[in-house]
Amino acid sequence: MSSTLDRLVPILDGTNYHDWAVLMQSFLQMQELWEVVGGRLRMPTEPTRPTAPCPTPPATTALPVPPAQQEAYDNAMADYQVAYDAWNLADNKALGAITLHLAPQLQHYRTANITARAIWTNLERAFGAPSMSTIFADFRIVMGSKLSGGNPVPEIERIAELYGRLALNNFPIADSLQGLMLLAALPNKWDSIAQLFMQRSNLAQVLTFSNVQVAIIQEYERSHRPVDRSANKLSAVKRKGSDPHYCQPQQLQPGPSRQPQQQQQQGEPKAKQQGGRQQKERKERQDRKANDHSHFASTACIEEVVEAPQAPTYINTSQPSRAAPLHSSIASFGKNGIEYRKVVSKPPSKPTLVNSV
DSSP states (O other): OHHHHHHHOOOBOSSOHHHHHHHHHHHHHHTTOHHHHHTSSOOOOOOOOOOOOOOOTTOOSOOOOOHHHHHHHHHHHHHHHHHHHHHHHHHHHHHHHHHHTBOGGGGGGOOTTOOHHHHHHHHIIIIISOOHHHHHHHHHHHHTOOOOSSOHHHHHHHHHHHHHHHHHTTOOOOHHHHHHHHHHTOOGGGHHHHHHHHTOTTHHHHOOHHHHHHHHHHHHHHHTSOOOOOOOOOTTOOOOOSOOOOOOOOOOOOHHHHHHHHHHHHHSOHHHHHHHHHHHHHHHHHHHHHHTOOOOOSSOOOEEEEOOOSOTTBOOOOOOOSSOOEEEEEEEEETTEEEEEEEEEOOOOOOOOOBOO
16 A cells, blocks of 8 residues: 555645645545545544433432433444444544655644544645745746657646646636647647647637647647558569570471471470470570670560571581570560560581482
């Protein structure tokens, strides 16, 4: 209990009575002790002891108390003792909580045999009444108020409470002036709010404390709204696929020699065909890297033009040398997009002459 009291309620030093009274009352209510301080649960009254009836003259001896009255008194006294013990326990707890949060110079308000309600009333009479010192303290807090940039709701409510307290003490502040003072309390990152208000043509009507409060809260909520980081992907953007390769036309070979070659290719295993295709694509990528140029086009169809030998009666059937062929690309624009034509000049090799006659 003491740790909660120390954390929630400040020490009363005479200048912070209003804050202290609100927090102390809330704490006592939480501990179910405010009924004793507020006066709802009062100290029970002790029942009156019954007396014997007076004797009639000339008798001089007192008559005994009737048994019925004595029994009623005993029952009332038992109930009183139970009620008094409950009240006394609650009163001592409340009195101890109030005393623990009095500054040393105010400890004299705790006198002997004083109740919690009595000390609360004395403190309220001494510091609760409006005075120039308390009014000036509230005004100084208002003038020095500065929003921290965090959640502005509790800070603005604190400023509004001080404005209301000054109004109750006959020192009201105009609503437009309250709005200006609230704008002056903004941190640097919210200067745009003040600029928006200054640009209004009807500034005298819109510059109020409530309007500025709403604008500040909206700006805070907008800047602290969680950002949805899931971006929609464009359907037109595709992942980078495999490197494009040129469409190599079939080499011209004599009619009788093409059929055995096709049959031989059909008879080869699939693994061997895939290995040859991979080697061919690897060689083409090396050739393009050696030329150090790139092509960007929507569609491309590249045809290979091989320089035919000059002699019409001989066909060059030799395999190309291992030297890299000399080639160049020619681009042309057509209806189907950009078309590239690859002109290859193969290096000379030792031909094998075959008589075509």
